[in-house]
Amino acid sequence: MLGKGVVGRGGGGTKAPKPSFVSYVRPEEIHANEKEVTLHLLPGEQLLCEASTVLKYVQEDSCQRGIYGKLVCTDFKIAFLGDDESALDNDEAQFKNKVIGENDITLHCVDQIYGVFDEKKKPLFGQLKKYPEKLIIHCKDLRVFHFGLRYTREEEVKRIVSGIIHHTQAPKLLKRLFLFSYAAAAQNNTATDPKNHTVMFDTLKDWCWELERTKGNVKYKAVSVNEGYKVCVRLPAYFVVPISLPEEDVLRFQGHGIPIWCWSCHNGCALLKMSALPKEQDDGSLQIQKSFLDGIYKTIHRPPYEIVKTEDLSTNFLSLQDIQTAYSKFKQLFLIDNSTEFWDTDIKWFSLLENSSWLDIIRRCLKKAIEIAECLEAQNMNVLLLEENASDLCCLISSLVQVMMDPHCRTRVGFQSLVQKEWIMGGHCFLDRCNHLRQSDKEEVPVFLLFLDCVWQLVHQHPPAFDFTETYLTVLSDSLYLPIFSTFFFNSPHQKDINMGREHQDTQTHRLPRTASASHRGARNQSLGPALPALDSGSPNPGWW
């Protein structure tokens, strides 16, 4: 005698039925619905395998409906070709661009693949004995795709499923990245705009310019001791050290134990970073290291004129492991398969979010950056960041401090130059951290994404202080998985130079086509906020910028 339709269980009001995988489309209807959409291939892109009569589910209504089309896999992307333009609403159009369509997933963007067997979802890898009736793809940009294979010919299912698994999960050689095929095939369509370009920091001149801009040239000098990577392949060809530091010291431990300049505050205090010296056991070597370091410290620590504060990011701060664990929990909150799952997790949303610790990690990064900014500005101290290779948390913290303290870094050009300076030239291992080659899951840590999220928090708190919007940050995070732009596909400038050849860079890599940026820009202008300058559409430099 209770009321009839009891709505929700204190939930979102949309209690969806349990998803089942019965299709209500009769097989004979299928071909009538299918409409041929042509596959758009980029220069150098090759079709590897395809399957027809694949059903792409629309997730809103618990996997009951979908669109039939063709699923293809190329050496660049997985694409679904179906006629679902009608499904595009405004909200999604804002993420449209010319390189990647709504139904395209670049191979690098695939995070995890699941198969559904008898309504049970299992992760897929390696050689399969049995082929699933449905394929679920979780992407690194947090999209989720469901492809039904029930009406696909068995031969085609085998080919497409094993093709996708192989091309997205098997370890790869660097030389096999699509980046290279694209670069070889594509024409140079770089439009150059001499002014307002991103500083690449690949010449001595760029570093001198930065020193001059921040008035760091009083105490610091740009050196070319590593030209041609003679001293060390980890460091860029040119970098900046204290004026009083003898160049021989750089050679001593192949660039380890050297304070490398990041940025100077208006009061002359500098932000520096240093990679740790090799771990030694015997007392003699330790003694040598100690006296070496004592000498080094004198170049930046001369009380009462200059005081240095050392921040050891390897021991007293976050570990890469923390970041990895937190992010893998965090991303699961968004990789949701259906509306039931969505509403089921909704009531516990805050504690789930908290338990992932991702937000706490962001908080700790921002807090650390504030501490350092205080030291530099209020306490007139140099700050030296220490980390084993000085290429993960050093990049994150030093660039965050600069975004907070230097308005130039809040312009688009300034921000791009900052990423170039701290991350690209700073030797952040993008190839390993993004696991582009699928060689080690252990090395995959979203440090750069963490940085972008920290910046997003700043943009959110101080929107008018930034020349760019969250859309810009989103585009930037997407480009991590787009092997068209060489910017984020190497572990060090040395690796990039030997693989791409410095002198040919301009013809070999390309930045996001102007149209793509334009569509992002258009989307942003519709939402709230004063009109901001458009995304930079031209620079003489290679890479994403």
Add this chain to the structure above:
Amino acid sequence: MPPGAGPFKGGFPAAPRGKSPAPRARGRGFPSAFRPPRPCHVMLPRQPARGGGRRAVARGGAAAGGGPWRGRSGAREASSLATAVAPGPRVSSMASAPTSKYNSHSLENESIKRTSRDGVNWDLSEAVPRLPGETRITDKEVIYICPFNGPIKGRVYITNYRLYLRSLETDSALILDVPLGVISRIEKMGGATSRGENSYGLDITCKDMRNLRFALKQEGHSRRDMFEILTRYAFPLAHSLPIFAFLNEEKFNVDGWTVYNPVEEYRRQGLPNHHWRITFINKCYELCDTYPALLVVPYRASDDDLRRVATFRSRNRIPFSGSDFPDHLACPWNVLSWIHPENKTVIVRCSQPLVGMSGKRNKDDEKYLDVIRETNRQISKLTIYDARPNVNAVANKATGGGYESDDAYHNAELFFLDIHNIHVMRESLKKVKDIVYPNVEESHWLSSLESTHWLEHIKLVLTGAIQVADRVSSGKSSVLVHCSDGWDRTAQLTSLAMLMLDSFYRSIEGFEILVQKEWISFGHKFASRIGHGDKNHADADRSPIFLQFIDCVWQMSKQFPTAFEFNERFLITILDHLYSCRFGTFLYNCESAREKQKVTERTVSLWSLINSNKDKFKNPFYTKEINRVLYPVASMRHLELWVNYYIRWNPRIKQQQPNPVEQRYVELLALRDEYIQRLEELQLASSAKLPDPSTSPAGPSQMMPHVRTHF
């Protein structure tokens, strides 16, 4: 409603614009609701400033227009971003030990500046501002124990309307300006034997999410005096004194009492029509003293029918016969709240049916519901939303209430909306206060927030309102909403659904009419829920139902930043005067009591204050729209704590005010208007030169679209 068919078109709520933080979930075909919410809960506390020198910089930026974010070329000192890292206290204590008083003044002074702009006359010789009709009672030297900045020596001034605190230290700044109406409870702390600094004095609990603590000298009965005077003027009803609203002599150039005229409002909705008529059956409130005098009922139901139906819809009262109507009959009939302009489906409201344990039936009531169903010639069943959780509705049978059963009401479908009662809401808000006042719980902030369940209740209320709105807007059926009495949850649901459906209510005057109609005239018991002038702080009838409604409105305004003509300040002002007793608007439980007390003649309306200074309450992003139904996303992922209200007393957690983007936008709009005006002048000048005026260029109205900023 078949299970599974959500109120949303695609099964999922369409996300409002502007919500895609990094990293976004770009689910192709996924609801935008899947996107991470703006994780502002981590960041929520804005640390306005840290450390000595920096503080001045950061504050300067917020206050003086220009500031660090405006001119990038400015001094480098001004370029650092003061970043809020987390629920504040720990972070800021790290910066500099005891925070200086500078901070506290910043916030509390602002409220004073605000009131001074509200038409308060500053009488410098008296050291305190006074309203016309406000009289000074006493002043005392005290130590105000500020939870954020430590003890401050000052002088308290008490009038018959409020309490001021002026610092006795160097700057003699005004630190507190608290209407006595917000006081919920006054306690003495410490006794004659109390030792220890500042342990003897008064502890005041307020209704607006703060406490005030004053330390007084033990000698000279100063505490006893202050306690007695405060008690007397904060709780005038217990001392046979008038509420301040009746003494207030403020004059405004607009009369807020004329804002709501029921006949006009129903006419706006196209009523009466062939199916609905206006009845004056309750003209002298003799049938039901908690309903307004003027009601809209089905054309086919005669006044006699209404009298018969009234016996069955009530509030825990034994059914009666004949014309002996009990005094406090709740909401006896289904009366119309809103009618859809096109499909003519309606929202009607009432209280629960008196079914009782025996499952009593009432043919007249059953017939009456059928009449309602037929008003728009609908074939499908009438939808009844019972706001309560199912179990509560069942439990209500024991006290004579209940719900519409299947067998009695063949042509109706009943759904429960799972919204909890006033007691649950009161306890939930108490928990919110525990985690935000005086200190914000930094560690485990999100799970603490979750454990208050406050946002979960907000979610349920919004979800219910969305379902009501969707039913009506889709034209599926007319909707009847009730809870137990029909004046708490029912008012929340009908008014929120109307706000979603009818863009008129999203304007300033429209919202005032909505509050005046659905809340004030239909008998939300403001006096009992708020306890105006009443000393019984533990009264079980008190509950933040109206606050919860305003919070829901705020959540909607966050999700649809261009849909509302009013801004956040408008909502906060309404809440401030919900307690202040400066205006008559929220006094008493129902229209009949207000009429008896001649409230409209003897007091000033809050809408007079607001409408005479509308610009202050306008949302610059507002874009007027007609016929757009708003469906907010009622997911925890998209709800946030209203920091600017619940944590506004904490100077460390304040968000940038005014919002810099909003500020810039206001400037741009002013520029636009200036250019339009100049254009008009130029056109006038040039058309004057032309011999034939008909060939003059397009008029300003045609030129406008080019200049107008579209959102």
